[in-house]
Amino acid sequence: MNSVKFLIISAVVFSMNISCSSQTNTKEQNTKLVKAEKIEVLYFHYTRRCATCNAVESVSKEAVSELYGNKVSFADYNLDEEAGKIKGTELEISGQTLLIVADNTIIDITNEGFMNARSNPDKLKQIIKEKIDPLIN
16 A cells, blocks of 8 residues: 555556656857846746746746846746747747846756745846846946
């Protein structure tokens, strides 16, 4: 009986891990960071979202607003909607993804977002700050 419970719990945890992991083919480009004219934080998601998916969006949006005001924009794209599909195709996104896009530089912080949004939102805000500050003019 205990092994059946263990298998069920393992299957649930495994399926949640797959559904909320980064599905991007995008690699961090331009490893030498330069000042950018336009910086965006983009969050891609589906219509059905878990609490962690919602937290990634809200914490990231809050961080961008608090830290940068109008200097950095935040946008979320639903991959189930046409605009989200188009933008996702443009950036080679195929699942929940959190990106910092600055001109030709793309920084994928999806893993950090999902690891920290609910358990340590201040750490996610700090990561966003560490990645964006070197890009600001």
